[in-house]
Amino acid sequence: MSSGRYRVLASPAPVVDLVRRRREPVVVRTLRSTAAAVLAYLAALWLSGNAQPLLAPLTAVLVVQVTLYATLTLGVRRIASVVAGVLIAVGFADAVGLTWWSLGLLVLVCLSLGHLLHLAPWVEEVAVTGMLVLGVGGQRTEAVGRVIETLIGAAVGVLLNAVVAPPVYVEPAGEAIKDLAARLRLLLLRIGDELVHAASARHVAAWLDEARRLDHQTADVDAALARAEESLRLNPRGRPALGARLVLRGGLDAMEHCAVGLRSLCRSFADLAELRTDENPLYSGEVAAELRHLFGHLADAADRFGRLVTAEVAAITAGGAVPAAAQLRQELARALAQARAGRDRAAALLRSESDRDPEVWELHGALLALTERLMNELDIDRRLRASPTADRPEARRRRDRTTLGGLLRSLRSGELRRWLGGRVDPSRNWSFGRSGR
Structure with missing residues (x-):
């Protein structure tokens, strides 16, 4: 038997x-x-x-x-x-x-x-x-x-x-965004680890190549999202998942900007490597260690962001709460707070470096600005508040239909609930992308 x-x-x-x-x-x-x-x-x-x-x-x-x-x-x-x-x-x-x-x-x-x-x-x-x-x-x-x-x-x-209605491809699109965030995390961790081990121009070239490959994966994610959006049209199975389209589109938008910012960051490292000799690493000692902590926290934030997209999509398609989503929101907020604190410490150290070598002050400024951009892209509400048209009613209504942070405002106003035909429970806590600060 x-x-x-x-x-x-x-x-x-x-x-x-x-x-x-x-x-x-x-x-x-x-x-x-x-x-x-x-x-x-x-x-x-x-x-x-x-x-x-x-x-x-x-x-x-x-x-x-x-x-x-x-x-x-x-x-x-x-x-x-x-x-x-x-x-x-x-x-x-x-x-x-x-x-x-x-x-x-x-x-x-x-x-x-x-x-x-x-x-x-x-x-x-x-x-x-x-x-x-x-x-x-x-x-x-x-x-x-x-x-x-x-x-x-x-x-x-x-x-x-x-x-026989075909399946809805919303969850695969969420998984694709999570995979893109995971690759972003790996590259950030790699940069941090190699900085403390005397990273040189050879390492920077490898970072830049990997950052460019992220663009190709971004295009693949965009295709997966387009298929997901198409699978919702005229599909009776797609009505409960209509709200997931907003989460996915906002998540992909943030990941695209992060990929562009990370590529620019690697380009700044490449410019800095041109000023160093082959024997001198990009950074050393306390500066390299602090940058490693900074990129580690950014990597954690990117990972939590991608997993949060998947959790929120699962919550919408299942019509119920996902316990992991609340924890992921807290972890994302904590990682962003730690990244901002690490950026402030790195800024103080890089300021001292610039005093000793004025030629690199502009590259140090670009490094700090680009890390701040990455944090802002992962903090959706902060990015929306920074928009010059954020307070205009028409812009807010358009944003609420197409971005992650707008879900909260739409649900409070009842607009999204009317758009989805009453399928969304307004009592749920839709605070996706909020930093908790």
């Missing part, structure tokens, strides 16, 4: 992995496309009378996307492209028939019409359909059959996503 139990647990790895990843976009689209192709083929056999209606499953596979909104829009464009190609081909067949010049003219007209009607990514489908219909002499039965199979395939693809 024991051996049988272990045989069950030792299921094929691909099957187990597929079940574990069933909510990932690639897996979702693969399974839905397979089901849509089979259903479209069966429906076309019954409705079209064609013995091999392969255009219907082909259309279903091309139309089905990971979100209902994308499936619907692509389905409409696919149908429009086929109908346009059929109509053009029938007109050409009646007028001139199939010749080398009529074929070239047909392709030119079909592609031009596809671009004019904004049928991307199905612009080429207009020409393909036109050539196929023209090749059989523009027969009405062939043209009508092609349109019918396309309609069946598109309808099956759209209905499948409408009946």
Whole structure:
């Protein structure tokens, strides 16, 4: 019995992995496309009378996307492209028939019409359909059959996503922001550790390369957030998670600015390294130790910020409080307070360094200013108060719909609750991003 139990647990790895990843976009689209192709083929056999209606499953596979909104829009464009190609081909067949010049003219007209009607990514489908219909002499039965199979395939693809609603990709977007914050944390820790071990120009070049790579991950996070926002559109599962869009967009905005600030910080270190000789480190002794503490606290703040985004998103999608969120808010506030205290101590030491070497005072000032910018970006309320239009009513209303700190004001005023159709409990403590100072 024991051996049988272990045989069950030792299921094929691909099957187990597929079940574990069933909510990932690639897996979702693969399974839905397979089901849509089979259903479209069966429906076309019954409705079209064609013995091999392969255009219907082909259309279903091309139309089905990971979100209902994308499936619907692509389905409409696919149908429009086929109908346009059929109509053009029938007109050409009646007028001139199939010749080398009529074929070239047909392709030119079909592609031009596809671009004019904004049928991307199905612009080429207009020409393909036109050539196929023209090749059989523009027969009405062939043209009508092609349109019918396309309609069946598109309808099956759209209905499948409408009946079996696709998942909402809000939580993966939150995880992507948390991963970006984790990479930001690792780079800050690395800078601090290497500063106390006689960091040189070689180390600074590696920091700068890593900071630049953060930009690529930021673009990936932005794509994940765009997919999450699209998955909420027309999706019945997405209504409870509408408020998470505000948290995610505000979190990504803060992470983008932190990545830019950190890259500028590394650039300042690179400028400072040019003034040092190969034997002299960037900083040493008490200055290097204090900068290590400063970057350590900044790393903690970035980590807590990313985890807090994930916790708040989980709270919104689950419709209840997440105990870890309150603790993360406190830890974020504490890390920011410690970072500001460390910045003040580092400023005093760097001022003494500048007195001894006036040539570097500007770079020291840039270093302190950039660390302050990182702290301000992680402290959302402080960044909002610093906006020159923060007190304008229109600006505040726009900000409340698009940023993290505005959640609190929106919930107090009841505006966000009305926008979400009463799905948000105003009694909850939405103080995301507050520093607690």
